Amino acid sequence: MKNNKNLLDTCRDYCTGCGLCGSVLNKPFHSDEKGFLYPALEEADRDFCSDVCPAAGKAVNSYSDGTIFGKIISCRLGWANDESLRFKASSGGVLSAVCIYLLEHNIVDGIIQTKKDDSDLRKTVTVVSKTAQDVRDCAGSRYTASSPLMNIESLIEEGKKYAFVGKPCDVSALRMLSHSGRVEWTKQIVYMFSFFCAGQPSIAANNKLLNALGCQSADECLEFDYRGNGWPGYAAVVTKDGKSSKMDYERSWMTILGRDVRRCCRFCADGTGEQADISCGDAWYLGADGKPDFTDRPGRNVVFSRTEAGDRLLHDLTAAGCITVEPYDIEKDGLKKSQPYHYNRKASLSSLKLAMSVCRKNFPLYDSKKMKGYAKGYPIKSKTLRCIGTIKRVWSKVI
């Protein structure tokens, strides 16, 4: 892969904005018109990108087990037993409960995670949480760009241990850096956690949501949340002059945020955190029509342990009474129906690649055999529609 002529162009075009090359190689980043950060890569960065960058495909090609949801040691339903945490969190609060457990049992010194940027609520910052309250303050999903690896090297203190929470692409880059043996400090990150992610919405999408909620700009907002405070909860703003408004999750995600995500997200081969020790998603109930039902309820996660260490940790949390878990069967309980976006995107990757090659565009460097494997059993009609739809989107410059 190192000799692939397109490698640097592909890594530029399909950059996830994780920021790891900013931290390790000191690469400068610039923002595009949508507010997404891109690095200025050079020939000298080729080997690093090949080893680490999600667009170079190493995680998928060398470490994916070829299935839609990736390697799973155990799959369960779960939620935090702390009711206030479960209520505030994005789904069932399992990720935050795990982080709090690690801090309170002195297993790690800090959790490197993402928090809302108080100076502009459409943006995020990376923080090192050291207390349960710090973790609570980060709970919930921020449906916007994040670059949690941008300064990670400077956050790691000598002799200390950390856990990291990030999007699947962030965890993938960090895990690949760790496998590459290029730096020593990744050994201090003893756990990596992730969540299901359908993509990073743009600043423009965030502005549109704010406008629909009656705010002309982020400056007017005292609070801006995307969901949580229930499950799924509401996209909600409170303005500085005390007005509040909200929008249900289905409308905010399906009609605004999810329509304008980063380019790489549309072609992502790992939306479910395959390189994490533990990864969580929304365990949506299914309605009578077999589609996810977003009626507000007490939150619950689908919880994957993906490593022995992650599985042991979940066992310890359950035994300590921090979380409740129940059996969940991916097939019988219908995870593909509960998370149709993830199934469709991954199963159609080879169709998307075909569409991009028809349009003479590059594509993340995923192995063709892997993509064919993901597409097994995926209806030809869906493949064709996805291919044609992508060609149309390229022609109309949507992607």
Ligand SMILES: Cc1cc2nc3c(=O)[nH]c(=O)nc-3n(C[C@H](O)[C@H](O)[C@H](O)COP(=O)(O)OP(=O)(O)OC[C@H]3O[C@@H](n4cnc5c(N)ncnc54)[C@H](O)[C@@H]3O)c2cc1C
């Ligand atoms: C961009 C994005 C896309 C998502 N897409 C899906 C999806 O397709 N399917 C689905 O089931 N769920 C999706 N989610 C929601 C997420 O997968 C679930 O909320 C997950 O079950 C975790 O729930 P929890 O209650 O355990 O998390 P919590 O206990 O609330 O913890 C959330 C954790 O996520 C971190 N976090 C929040 N926003 C970001 C961000 N932008 N970047 C990095 N870290 C962040 C926080 O720091 C915190 O550690 C998405 C979330 C985000 C941020």
